[in-house]
Amino acid sequence: MDYNENRRPDPFMTWFRQQDSKGFFQSDYERVLAILIDARFDQRTTAEKALQNTITVVRYGALKKLVKSEELSLLVPKANVTAEKWTKLFCDALPAMNELSARVVAQEHWNSTDLLDLMRGELHVPYLGIKTARLAVRWIHELVPRIKIKMSTYRIPIDSLVYRVCARLGIIDPTIDKYSGEGSPADEKIQRFVESILPDRPWLLDEALWSTGRQPSKGGHCYPSQPNCNGCLFDKTCEKNLLDVDPAKMGIQLSTALRRSKSSCTKKMITEKQAAFARFVNELKQEGIKGKEYRDKIRRWQIESEDSSAR
Numbered sequence: 329m330d331y332n333e334n335r336r337p338d339p340f341m342t343w344f345r346q347q348d349s350k351g352f353f354q355s356d357y358e359r360v361l362a363i364l365i366d367a368r369f370d371q372r373t374t375a376e377k378a379l380q381n382t383i384t385v386v387r388y389g390a391l392k393k394l395v396k397s398e399e400l401s402l403l404v405p406k407a408n409v410t411a412e413k414w415t416k417l418f419c420d421a422l423p424a425m426n427e428l429s430a431r432v433v434a435q436e437h438w439n440s441t442d443l444l445d446l447m448r449g450e451l452h453v454p455y456l457g458i459k460t461a462r463l464a465v466r467w468i469h470e471l472v473p474r475i476k477i478k479m480s481t482y483r484i485p486i487d488s489l490v491y492r493v494c495a496r497l498g499i500i501d502p503t504i505d506k507y508s509g510e511g512s513p514a515d516e517k518i519q520r521f522v523e524s525i526l527p528d529r530p531w532l533l534d535e536a537l538w539s540t541g542r543q544p545s546k547g548g549h550c551y552p553s554q555p556n557c558n559g560c561l562f563d564k565t566c567e568k569n570l571l572d573v574d575p576a577k578m579g580i581q582l583s584t585a586l587r588r589s590k591s592s593c594t595k596k597m598i599t600e601k602q603a604a605f606a607r608f609v610n611e612l613k614q615e616g617i618k619g620k621e622y623r624d625k626i627r628r629w630q631i632e633s634e635d636s637s638a639r
């Protein structure tokens with residue numbers, strides 16, 4: 329695919345490669361830790377702001393020690409969180425990221441699904457969600473050559489950018505193919521499409537899709553309404569559906585479900601829910617449940633839990 333031969337890597341990859349070529353990282357452990365740090369920051373913000381935070385914490389020595397929030401300058405927060413809180417949350421999550429980095433580099437060969445299961449279950453890092461964990465897996469695959477990850481089972485993260493572009497391309501119909509998380513109709517259709525055109529390297533379409541859906545100032549084309557198709561990577565093949573409305577607003581149901589769930593939850597309920605989830609993951613681990621069965625059970629637990637919160 330031409331795009332991937334000539335693609336402009338995202339800001340983190342560019343920064344990482346520059347640092348690596350200068351011998352900045354002293355081990356694969358530090359490489360993986362830097363990747364986890366940036367992937368965790370890369371949520372509900374721009375890649376540039378996430379990188380700004382990564383550079384800040386790395387300068388304060390976060391690859392070599394557990395930094396304290398009092399030592400750090402304030403980080404750029406994600407939406408709806410204060411800078412003070414986001415800085416503290418980073419410091420609180422750093423021990424878990426250290427533990428996960430150590431586990432990842434202890435093994436040279438991984439399956440992307442097993443690695444994601446590890447990140448989402450046994451060694452879960454607070455605020456490293458499903459999309460940012462997939463991003464971390466892709467970056468480890470592309471940036472840490474000693475660690476070999478079998479990527480054929482990789483599923484691309486769906487967000488509003490990817491959803492919008494896929495809808496306009498004609499891959500999904502937002503009136504029918506709703507997205508509410510992994511395994512939902514839109515997710516399945518998009519993953520099947522990606523597998524059909526890039527069965528050995530499904531992750532390569534990831535960046536092409538989300539970067540096309542970005543704002544014009546970030547080099548994107550497929551805005552929420554009235555996209556600029558001139559110069560878009562998909563211009564010649566796109567069906568150009570729903571140019572006057574944002575298909576993501578029509579088809580993504582996750583944020584509504586989460587808002588409803590969160591607004592009806594007290595802080596105590598959220599803590600209890602987190603503890604129950606941790607117990608459930610531990611039970612699955614003790615029963616030796618892995619792979620697809622593990623993911624299905626986790627998904628069912630989350631759906632049932634959201635249903636009971638919403639009632």
Ligand code: SF4
Pocket residue numbers: 493496497540549550551555556557560561562563564566567568569
């Ligand atoms: S060609 Fe136009 S409608 Fe299609 S993906 Fe590109 S910007 Fe969006």
